[in-house]
Amino acid sequence: MERTTIDLWVGIFVALGVAALLGLAMKVGNLTTSDIGETYTVTANFENIGGLKSRAPVKSAGVVVGRVGGIKFDPASFEAVVSLNIDRRYQFPHDTFANIYTAGLLGEQYIALEPGGDETNLKNGDKIAQTQDAVVLEKMISQFLYNKASETKEAAPAPTKSKAAESTETGDDALGSNPLDKLTAPAK
Amino acid sequence: MTRVSLLVRLVLVLRKIGHRFVDRLWRLGAGARLFWLTLVSSGESFKRPWLVIREVYFTGVLSLIIILVSAFFVGMVLGLQGYNTLQRYGSSEAIGVLVALALVRELGPVVTALLFAGRAGTAITAEIGLMKATEQLSAMEMMAVSPVARVIAPRFWAGVISMPILAVLFSMVGILGGYMVAVPLIGVDAGAFWSQMQANVDWRDDIVNGVIKSVVFGVACTIIALFEGYDAPPTAEGVSRATTRTVVTSSLAVLGLDFVLTSFMITV
């Protein structure tokens, strides 16, 4: 079979395509980071996982050590059961603490593992006992407001007081409409 | 008198609409039959891969320039527009994510398919139409060689191979275009640009789905171009009309299929 320039061009074309796909996989996508070799699985129960998704990273000291394998709802305890696939190279003590954190204010949510001091390590199928739920922004704001409102009530009975009190009593609903206006109002 | 003529006119209009509808259905069926015949007689193409390689050159390699240049500009525009919007929310680092997701999920496959229909699709239709008009296909049949196996199938597979390659290149070059605008021009941090992108672009959900889309578009665009050429009346006017129809039909098919595929991919 004789070789022609067309063959060469088609060869270049296909090579470019494969290179671009590899480029997308390595540079653009997270194929490399998700590739964490052999894993073992532990579970953790949370009352509220917020916006945590399957395949979200599991970090310890800021380093990715695994991925969230799956999220289920346990109808008996009314809790979320999250399974974590953790790299075999990393071992954690039995009393490790699992938190759900958010990367930045609006970033994705991930699970952070804080190792305890136990001598035995977590094994495949174990359950992490100590967990901390995802921080729900609305809850935090209402808590903050409540504190603020009670402060102002004690310090100086201003004309805005009654309004602020109202808003805290109505709780999440009122905050949902325009929380920032009401946050600033009592401070004046 | 006037009432009767009105009625006659109405009947004529209805008949025209009905005729067109039936014609479309007929063409759809004929197209499906050609698709089936092409699949059945593809064995020949795999036995003689150089037939396909030759066509990859004409449909793929020769479309490279238009695809790459368009991709670069689309990427730059995405970068500018994305920055303009994102900086209002103080998250201009997310520009990489925006550019990459827009390209990999939608613009890469769709714009590539539209450009492909205009560049390669029309060329295929005109070529097949002219081969028919000059009796080359008849001659082939008289030599006991099936034109579907020898002419249609290699072009079909070439289109199906070329489209995903072009789409992937489009996405990659578009991202580079977005990078050129975001990093050197606007001054977004290069590390943030890439790391945010990597954190949010998923291999399976975004990249592979984009490639699947482009394969489907490749099948649709190529078979439409081939059918229009094969079905064209063997005259200059017939071929030119068929070329126009290739662009119109392919574009509509791509946009419609995109919606269907996207809805599947997002729910699953």
Added chain:
Amino acid sequence: MIQNIVEIDNLSFGYKGRLLHKGINMVFPRGKVVAIMGGSGSGKTTLLRLVGGQIKPNKGEVRVDGKVVHQQDREGIYELRRKMGMLFQHGALFTDLSVYENVAFPMREHTELPESMIRDLVLMKLHAVGLRGAHKLMPAELSGGMARRVALARAIALDPEIIMYDEPFAGLDPISMGVICDLIRTLNDALGATSIIVSHDVKETFLIADYVYFVADGVVAAEGTPKDLEISSLPFVHQFVHGEKDGPVPFHYAAGDYKQDLMEMDP
């Protein structure tokens, strides 16, 4: 061995109810050059397509080598077509292949011959039509007459038993016409093939044909050797052979009264 390699038996064919052929009978004996003549639109080319099995007759049958063409399945028709070579009106060369590759095409498709043998065969065929020197050219670089000779070389590439010519003389200059005319006869005799010529060029056709069928109004209007037909007294044949303007085939398309047409205000 069947005496007549192609037989057309009581054949009727038409599109959408309008019959083009109404019971045609023809025989094509082995080794002969037989011409089918008739006016434009009389369905001559369609007859070739019926012989090649590209379309199916409404009634009657075409038998090639004793086999009824329209009863064959795809494989059977392809088997029959391998015995045929056809020269299309404008050559129908593959525009994306060179002259050499055009002639090699049927060999590459149907044989497993090594490249060196294909090369020899292609050059032999091209030599037979006098175009061995043009084997590197592309079809676009050929004149009309040359293109038709290349197409002829391609048609005889596999030494067919039947060679069909669709208007081989149409649109050629006198020299090319003479060349083609000569080639048809010599190739037929050299290959021992049977030639079917569809044409309306009386002079050239009568020069080389052994037997001629005249087709008019969907039936065989006359038949015979060129010599017989030359002196035929049948009005249609006389008009056709001598190229007279008016006769059984009228100059005017069927129309109403001329005077009345002119007088009427509203058409």
